[in-house]
Amino acid sequence: MADARLVIGTRKGLFIVARNNGDWIVEHAALLGEPVTLVLPQSDGGLLVAVEHGHFGVKLKRSNDGGQTWEERPTPKYPEKPDDVEDLDPVRHEPIPWDVKTVWALESGGPDNADELWCGTIPGGLFHSVDGGDSWSFVDSLWSHPDRKCWVGGGADYPGIHSVVVDPRNSDVIRIGVSCGGVWISEDRGATWRCYGEGMRAAYMPPDQAYDMRTQDPHCLVQCRTSPERLWVQHHNGIFRSDDCGLHWTEIEEAGPSTFGFGVVVDPSDPDTAWFIPAVRDDERYPVDGKLVVTRTSDGGQSFETLTKGLPQEHAYDLVFRHALAIDEQGETLAFGSSTGNLWISDDRGDSWSHVSSSLPPIYCVRFV
Amino acid sequence: MAYLYFTPNLARQVECPPGELEAGTVSELLERYFSQWPAVRGYVLDDQGAVRKHVKVVVDDNYLIDRDELSDPVRPDSKVYVFQLLSGG
Numbered sequence: 001m002a003d004a005r006l007v008i009g010t011r012k013g014l015f016i017v018a019r020n021n022g023d024w025i026v027e028h029a030a031l032l033g034e035p036v037t038l039v040l041p042q043s044d045g046g047l048l049v050a051v052e053h054g055h056f057g058v059k060l061k062r063s064n065d066g067g068q069t070w071e072e073r074p075t076p077k078y079p080e081k082p083d084d085v086e087d088l089d090p091v092r093h094e095p096i097p098w099d100v101k102t103v104w105a106l107e108s109g110g111p112d113n114a115d116e117l118w119c120g121t122i123p124g125g126l127f128h129s130v131d132g133g134d135s136w137s138f139v140d141s142l143w144s145h146p147d148r149k150c151w152v153g154g155g156a157d158y159p160g161i162h163s164v165v166v167d168p169r170n171s172d173v174i175r176i177g178v179s180c181g182g183v184w185i186s187e188d189r190g191a192t193w194r195c196y197g198e199g200m201r202a203a204y205m206p207p208d209q210a211y212d213m214r215t216q217d218p219h220c221l222v223q224c225r226t227s228p229e230r231l232w233v234q235h236h237n238g239i240f241r242s243d244d245c246g247l248h249w250t251e252i253e254e255a256g257p258s259t260f261g262f263g264v265v266v267d268p269s270d271p272d273t274a275w276f277i278p279a280v281r282d283d284e285r286y287p288v289d290g291k292l293v294v295t296r297t298s299d300g301g302q303s304f305e306t307l308t309k310g311l312p313q314e315h316a317y318d319l320v321f322r323h324a325l326a327i328d329e330q331g332e333t334l335a336f337g338s339s340t341g342n343l344w345i346s347d348d349r350g351d352s353w354s355h356v357s358s359s360l361p362p363i364y365c366v367r368f369v
Numbered sequence: 370m371a372y373l374y375f376t377p378n379l380a381r382q383v384e385c386p387p388g389e390l391e392a393g394t395v396s397e398l399l400e401r402y403f404s405q406w407p408a409v410r411g412y413v414l415d416d417q418g419a420v421r422k423h424v425k426v427v428v429d430d431n432y433l434i435d436r437d438e439l440s441d442p443v444r445p446d447s448k449v450y451v452f453q454l455l456s457g458g
Contacts, residue, residue, distance in 0.1 A: 053382065055378075055421065055453035055454065056411075056412040056424070057411055057412060059411070072383070078416040078417070080418075097417075098416060100416060
């Protein structure tokens with residue numbers, strides 16, 4: 001615990017937060033002024049980050065010295081779009097750009113594949129690296145799947161892959177969450193894909209299409225490390241749990257003040273314990289009654305505790321994005337950052353929260369090192 | 370030879386000194402520059418080779434017209450400037 005660290009990606013740079021004599025402090029700032037949308041601590045100690053320049057596009061950068069210095073790394077790139085291919089958004093009938101707009105998922109290929117990386121993007125392309133990010137290959141099997149044409153934007157103008165979950169039992173098995181395009185699985189390391197999982201409900205679709213797997217908007221997909229058959233999804237209109245590796249989903253209809261939110265984390269050692277940070281609903285993206293809370297279930301979603309100790313209970317309008325809630329490897333320490341630059345950390349599984357900073361830029365992602 | 374200049378804001382991200390190159394179009398001008406400075410390409414052009422949405426290219430005081438193919442003509446004494454748009458920040 002003594003050397004515990006957090007890496008925070010924000011609208012205006014990257015920040016490293018460390019424990020110092022028992023207190024969490026912001027220890028280092030890097031890449032100031034640059035939007036850092038995702039961070040991936042790598043097994044060799046390096047930090048790989050996605051920087052989204054407003055003008056000059058998305059770039060990947062890596063630091064080998066804890067964030068002191070950075071070098072640009074190869075960025076995933078879409079293939080040249082053939083002239084005879086029509087690729088239109090199914091709702092607006094506008095062309096889908098074959099261009100990396102946002103790096104929305106960045107994950108390692110599993111504990112037995114330290115050199116492999118997966119990168120999900122807006123507008124929906126998935127990329128794979130087998131050399132630690134020295135080069136990237138475009139996963140055409142997913143992009144060319146006919147059902148990819150059903151995907152639509154969720155939160156952004158174009159669809160995107162925000163969750164890449166490598167099965168801890170078998171790193172050939174990859175699950176992804178798509179907003180909006182449902183949950184997909186590959187059991188052959190990305191060679192083939194299928195949209196799967198019955199039971200998710202899309203309240204924003206006509207009744208006859210509400211259970212169409214391809215129109216679901218899973219905001220965040222996570223898998224329990226020690227009980228991998230258990231998956232959790234924070235969905236656009238609720239919380240869903242699967243007990244059979246994602247084949248079937250059960251909707252959790254009550255979860256404290258609201259079931260709407262973006263992030264979810266699951267205890268790596270207890271599939272029944274998961275945490276969420278609710279907002280009112282999709283068109284009111286702030287905490288219910290201006291009271292910021294974390295909700296925790298310890299019984300698989302049958303009941304929820306509403307955790308408030310250390311969190312503001314009046315005039316709090318923080319929204320926590322999908323990558324901005326994190327849990328450490330031991331399942332003891334949690335952290336989250338908000339759209340208004342607040343950062344909280346809990347060393348007791350969410351029972352109480354320490355307010356680390358109120359003056360950071362808007363926080364996009366939080367990850368433990 | 371045509372003169373090519375990049376905003377200092379881009380130089381903060383990637384080395385991009387001014388260049389003087391022979392070219393008949395903006396596309397030729399940039400390709401010849403990128404052959405010397407390949408890291409600059411991805412900052413100016415998107416994955417399909419079009420000018421990025423929030424990048425502005427000015428050719429002899431006129432905004433670039435063909436932002437997809439970059440076919441606008443360049444004269445030997447042309448001055449081409451690559452700036453960022455004020456949108457997109």
